[in-house]
Each structure stands twice: as C-alpha cells, then as structure tokens.
Amino acid sequence: MAVSATDSTPDHPEDEPQMLNPDEAAEEIPEDADGDVPMDSDDENAEYDAEAEELEITNDSKAYFDKHSDSIFSIAAHPSDPSIFLTGGGDDVAYIWTPDMPANTEDANITPRESKTIVRLSGHKDSVTAAAFTNPDGAYAVTGGLDGKIQVYAQAEKWKKTAEAQEVEEINWIQPHPTAPLFALGANDGSVWIYSLETGGLEIKQALYSHTASCSAGAWTSDGKILCTVSQDGSFYAWETDSGRAVVALTSADQRFAVEGGLYSVTVSPSGAVAVVGGATGEMRVVGLPSSTQAASGAQRRGAGRPQAGGGGSTGGGQVGQIIASLHTHSESVESLCFHPTQPLLASAGVDGKIVIYDAARGFPVRRTLEDGHKEAVVKVEFVKTDGWILTSCSIDGTLRRWDVRAGTELGCWKGHLGGNQSEGEGGILGFVQTKDRVVTAGDDHVSLVFEMTGLATGGGSVAPTVGGPALR
Template identity: 50%
Template sequence: MRGNDPSAPLQIVQSYFLHTESCTAGAWSADGKLLATVSEDGSLYVWDVFGEASTAGVTQENGQTVVGLTSLDQRFAVEGGLYSVAISPTGAFLVVGGAGGAIKVVGLPRLGSASGSTLAGRTGAGSSTKTKGSKQAGGKASGSASSAGQAGQILADLQAQTDGIESLAFAPPPLTLLAAGSVDGSIALFDSAHRFAVRRHIKEAHEEYSVVKVEFVKNERTGGWLLTSCGMDGVVRRWDTRGGTGMANSGFVREWKGHRGDGEGGGVLGFVQGNGERIVTAGDDGVSLVFEAPVA
C-alpha cells in the first residue's frame, strides 16, 4: 500500500502466516475486498484484508479469513499441493488448481448485493444433482446482503488434464468460461454456467512443454473470446475460444516467437497484455520482448 511517508513510500498492510509451505499463487476478488492464496502444503485461505467481511460477520474464528481449507479435509486434499487460484468475476466462488490436474471449485461469502450472483444461481450447483465428476454438490446461499452462504463449500471437483494446473483464468462477463493451463502442455476450457462442462481441450497447446500462463483478452472488439497463453517452449500463442480451423480446429489464431525455448532456461514465465494490442513477455532466458498483437 502507498504510504504518506516519503522515506517509506510502500507500507505493509497485513501479514499472514497460516500456510506451512511455500505460497505458490494468489488472486484478488474483482472488488478488491478479498485475497485468496494457495500453497504447496495443499491449503487455501481467503483473507479479509481490509476488514469488510469482519464487519459483515462472515469471517472465521481467527478473524482473518472467510475461507480456510487444508489437506486435512480429504475432500479437498490434492497430493502434491496447489499451484494456481482464480476468483470468479461475480465473486461468488473461486477455483484452485494443483498437482495431477486437480481443480476444485469453492464457494465464497457474499459481501453486499453487488456480488450476490451465486454459483448455485448460475450453474445449478446448489441443487440435489451433483456436478459431473464432483465429489460434493454445493448448497444454496442465503438471501441476505452479506452472508456466509456457500463459503468454504466444495462445489465441484474437476479433472480434464493429466498434470499440474499452473494457471487459471476467467473470461470477462458476460462470458462464463474458465481456462486452465497445465504442465502436460494442454489448455482446458470449462463453462461455469453449465456445471463446468469441458467446452474445449487443446491437448497440444504448447506441445509437450508446460503452459505457464493463460489470460483472456479484455477488449471490447473481441467480446472476450480471445485467450493468450505462454509456455516453456518459449512461445506466446493466441486462441479464439469459440473454435476455428487452425491447429486441428483448436481455435489457434497466431503465435509469437523470440525466446530460446526448449524448456528450462528458455521458456516464457509470464506476460502482460493490457487490452491485447501488445504483449510484453518475461523469459527465463533473461530476455523481455514486446510483440505487436493487433486484435482486430
């Protein structure tokens, strides 16, 4: 957080210590009220950073978290740990990804009417019928403006890929797609509005190399359908998630090369793309590249 003291322009707002091993990923809710983090120890915590959940009375006994799940809960346990997390645009639920291709969908509390759209209302997860592949169906959230509702409930248990889930990303509304990038080199697209059905599985998105990051292009001209990915092959690729003729009807649009590639020491570890017109990469070959990437 930016402070008023010129000698200390950045100040620590909160420090948390519940994870027992390396914290591998984190994600903010769209309204900036909650922070979700995961760890190699298989734990998930959703932190009430600014105290709004505490004011609403939906924090756990420790006063810091609204959700806390660990591998002690066998329904949540992922052998090998968790490595990615994303919060849905509505704030009603989050997804975590871990070793072996495991993905868990977990309910979040509703803080005010702005985030009142629940997973149960959008996907039917609160009904008595379980999601395909799910170990536990979620319950319906209460109708109050601020409610624990489905908080902490495991709403779905998904697995379409064979190795660790390195990256998770939601499409911008009104789309309801979830993209998952895996160490097995594939990208899976799930539809959160239809019980997380697999809409597309791009099995060789980055050949045999890990997919490190996936992110939708938030651009009005594209309507949110475009997805950008990077991998340890040193390549950045863009996909039309509606499908298409490229790469065996995978929806492949274009790719950009320039990093060394071929695995460790040459892969793309991340990128930023703004509205999608340019892509700036960070490679573990010590190189950062800027690509022109028109989305028209």
C-alpha cells in the first residue's frame, strides 16, 4: 500500500538499517559481444555537459536591468540626465532605473553589474507598450498601455503619479514633443491625441479621428509644429499641432500612394520638408510637407499629385502633399526609418533583415545595402547624433550592431540577449535608445542591457569593440 503524502511516520526507525527485498533488486543485464555494459552515469554526464555547453552565452554589456518578468516593449532615455532610463513591459509595469548606481555595493566592480531601481511604476492592467520622458528637461515620465490608460509621473515629486487618463481601448505609441512638455499618442481605433502638461495637469490639446484603422506610428517635425501619423488602413496625415488641421492627407484610395497591408513606420527629415512612410510589403513613399511658414499661414490641405520638376531630395522642392518618390527596396515590412541629423541620408530597416541607405539629396536612390549582418528582422535603426557616418541597429536575432554607412562596413557586433546566443532568434532586441557614450536595449528576454561605446571611433573609423565578455548573471 502506498504511503500517503501526509503520513510522516517512517517505515523503520532511523537507527535501524534499511533492508532491500532481493526480488526488487533483480536487474536483467543484456549480453553483448564484449560483455561490456555502458554505465548510466556516463550518459548522465554527457547530457549534463551538453546542457552546460548550451547555456554558455556571450555578454558584452557593462550593466543590466532584470526586474521585468516579461518582454520589454518600450524604452526611453531621460533628455537631460543620461544616467536615467524608463522601460515598460508585458508584465504591466514600468521602471525608472539607473546603471550608474549598482544595486548592491559588492557588485560595483563586477561586469556586468546590476542596475538600481529608482522607482517601480504600477497601475496598468495590461502591457506597457509606450513610454517617454517629456522634453526639454524630462520633468515628466509618461506611460501608455494596452489597457488604454495614460499615467504621468513628476520628477519634482520623486516620480509620484500626478495624472492619469483613459480615452481609448489600446495605446500603440507615445511620442514626446521635441521642445515642449507635450506628447502625442496613437490608438488602436485610429485616433490620435495630443496632450499638454504645460500647466502641470494633463490636458487634451487635440483629438484627431481621420484614420479608419489602428494608428501604427507617429513622428514630429523638429520644431514640433507638425505631427505626422500613419495607419494600418494605408493613410498618412500631417497635422498642425496648434489647430489640429490636416495640412497633408493621403490615403490608399489614391493608387499612387497605396501600399498593400497598410503603413507601419514614419520619419520626418531634419528640415521638416519631407516625410517618409514604410509599409507591410516593403514599399515606401516620400511625401512633401509644408514649411513652418506655410503651416502657420494656413496652407491648403493637399492630396497626392504629380511631382513637380526640380523638386525631390531632402528639401521637398515646395511639393506640399506630393509623392516625391516611391521606393521598394525591402521584400517585407519596413519596421524603422531614420534620417541622419546632419547628412542628407535616410536609413530603412525591414523584416527581411536588410538595412538600406538612401541619398536624400538626389531623389532617394540607394546608396548602400547592408545585408550581411543581422540574421533576423531588423527592428530599429538610428544614426548616431554626431557629424560622423555611424548607424546603430538592433534585431530579433538578439544582436546590436554599428555600421560605417560611408564604407558599408560593420564596426562592431554586441551580444548579451538570448537571441544573439541562440540560433532560434528567441529573446531578441525590441528597441534601444542612445546617449553620448551608451546604447541601452529593450529585450524580449525580459532584460535591458547597457553597452558602453566609448572605445568605438565616432568619425567613421574602423575601430571595432572587444567582444566576448562575461556571461550574463
């Protein structure tokens, strides 16, 4: 009879030797030609060694943050304090944290070291899909989630929650205004909202409803006077911030603009003259925007038309609302777009694993294609904010890379996330932010890693970092 799990009485006294029934000890040993029988322990040791070998990973990071218990979907860097970061994840929480203060004193000299939590931000009932600090000084942290809720935290009050609101079912993205304490968000119902924190309270500045499907991305002009948004319905709108008026409106009804599967990415040139949108099938469109003067004077809203002679490039040529270029260099969805802050260059990244560089001064012809690095979808590309030629990229393959786009060469590859150490691509990088000396990642493996870039040349050189650091703790 089996002994009940609640029965704690031993079958024998502790000081009495345990007897084994000889019948239970019988074992049948198969005969072979040599009479040798493999030892069970040999198989166990081999299995153990194989498992140990599989768990060996490379980690090139200097610090890590591992308080999230699910994928990290959003990440932001404080605009005036480069030691503070904000992350939000699938565990329904956000954290403000710093890698410059180790969590434990004894870990100060360990690499990679554990980062310190400044504050845990709770209150969301679903994944925190968007997070941002407001400009220009990071006075507020804003989080948005799949629960449709916005939460605002004030730095002056030690990141205490000071406001919240819920106007939509799900929030896809949040973009802070470049110069003022405002932010915009896009929702799954297609609506676009602009909120102000200028008085300390959360005030709706604009509510915009022209998209008919989920609003997938948004980008401001550098002066913050125009907000550009795209949708899964294939539409593009450029909104005047103060009035809420659409100064450019393009939809898939115009076959010249239509992109099958809808639009998922958008960026604006530093001059604010053009916007570039990317879609599900790898197609891109370059659209002329009004200048700040035109927007302020009430430029008439325009749809797509034929490009005018002498236009194109990064200047837009005065072609407000015109389709300046149609590009199809990717075979799958365009996930990220970025203009260089000082050079006439545009970079695009796709699910096909390619990064493409375009000459924005000459009508956007392809200048370079970088396809020998990442092995999976490239999630984000961003130029380093210097006068150099360096581009940073991250991928579902779990690697962070930097490129010299002038020479078309890879400057370095950094690992640490699971996707970068396993062939399956699990645990890849979902995003990153850059400061002067660092790149900080958001990992699908629930970890944020801090990579130091001080040893890398910033002027387009070929200096590569040392890789192959200690395994992740």
